[in-house]
Amino acid sequence: MQHQMKIYKNLEDFIPLENAVVTIGTFDGVHVGHQKILSTLKESAKAIGGETVLLTFFPHPRMILHPEDDSLRLINDIEEKVQQLADAGIDHLIITPFTRDFSNQSPEEYIREVLVDRIGTKKIVIGYDHRFGKDRSGSLNDLLGHAEIYGYTVEEIPEQDINDVAVSSTKIREALIKGDINTANSYLGYPFQLTGMVIRGNQLGRNIGYPTANLQVHESHKLIPAYGIYAVEAAIIEPIKIKTGPYSPNLPERVLQGMGYIGTRPTVDGVGRSIEIHLFDFNEDIYGKTLRVKFLHFIRHDQWFETMQELIDQMAVDEKKVRAFFTH
Numbered sequence: 001m002q003h004q005m006k007i008y009k010n011l012e013d014f015i016p017l018e019n020a021v022v023t024i025g026t027f028d029g030v031h032v033g034h035q036k037i038l039s040t041l042k043e044s045a046k047a048i049g050g051e052t053v054l055l056t057f058f059p060h061p062r063m064i065l066h067p068e069d070d071s072l073r074l075i076n077d078i079e080e081k082v083q084q085l086a087d088a089g090i091d092h093l094i095i096t097p098f099t100r101d102f103s104n105q106s107p108e109e110y111i112r113e114v115l116v117d118r119i120g121t122k123k124i125v126i127g128y129d130h131r132f133g134k135d136r137s138g139s140l141n142d143l144l145g146h147a148e149i150y151g152y153t154v155e156e157i158p159e160q161d162i163n164d165v166a167v168s169s170t171k172i173r174e175a176l177i178k179g180d181i182n183t184a185n186s187y188l189g190y191p192f193q194l195t196g197m198v199i200r201g202n203q204l205g206r207n208i209g210y211p212t213a214n215l216q217v218h219e220s221h222k223l224i225p226a227y228g229i230y231a232v233e234a235a236i237i238e239p240i241k242i243k244t245g246p247y248s249p250n251l252p253e254r255v256l257q258g259m260g261y262i263g264t265r266p267t268v269d270g271v272g273r274s275i276e277i278h279l280f281d282f283n284e285d286i287y288g289k290t291l292r293v294k295f296l297h298f299i300r301h302d303q304w305f306e307t308m309q310e311l312i313d314q315m316a317v318d319e320k321k322v323r324a325f326f327t328h
Ligand SMILES: Cc1cc2nc3c(=O)[nH]c(=O)nc-3n(C[C@H](O)[C@H](O)[C@H](O)COP(=O)(O)O)c2cc1C
Pocket: 201, 202, 203, 204, 205, 206, 210, 211, 212, 213, 214, 229, 259, 260, 261, 263, 264, 265, 266, 267, 268, 276, 277, 278, 301, 302, 303, 304, 305, 311, 315, 318
């Protein structure tokens, strides 16, 4: 039988396990560095016949603790993250709202009430620099200090692995900002994605022979790659409802190829940012649908053209390049 992950929208929804092997974190991107940690977690669980639990927070703690700071940019949204954690083979995913109350627990309260009583932690797999509890005052030492009385063990993730995670996250962000999709994707271990709803534009696309689905990205704090044209794969998906219960990934029936545009449309008006997808060999009304777009290859930067005709000619060149990318 295929592995199935269970989701808990709240800590209160969780029924303590006999043998929980737990890690905690944001895991933004669920990239190769995270994936390595997750495989350690799985091995640990296997060794003691336990089940893996990942405790994560949504919205991101920084948004609650520093609402004035709007600079946070996420590599994946919560729906994408859920899918990737399911793919990574996690048994139980707890997505708990990071409220002020939650963040005000003392380290000891958090260990006792959350990790031990609520989750049933027998083993905790955690980075040397992990902080928790009020004012981030709890550390690995607190976890170690309470291990015996509460009957769990602690496995420290090597510093090198924690550094690899940080390096990968930084490299992914830098690469995406430059439009270097190949580098970003190799650190991610899967193609970077944007998920959003198809909204109406000014209906110009169809008249120039290139209808484009305009994407309103679900996550307002999502990191958007460099302006430019990309080879993409897109799928129409059912918007995922994150709710307590078994997670069933929605596997799209059709994967469509196409070209993605991110830019200000300098040739048209040059104001605001548009994310548009022209799908090849496709002609359906998909307004209001949810599109998941995978970015595979960078083609060129956004450009201003003197006339609309020059832009159309360039789009034909782009199409040739993108189609060639898919056939080679
Ligand atoms: C492959 C592709 C490349 C594009 N390149 C440019 C560009 O270099 N400069 C620009 O101003 N707009 C560019 N656009 C955006 C078009 O201006 C836009 O798709 C067109 O105005 C239709 O907009 P609409 O879907 O809102 O009707 C590009 C769009 C696509 C799909």
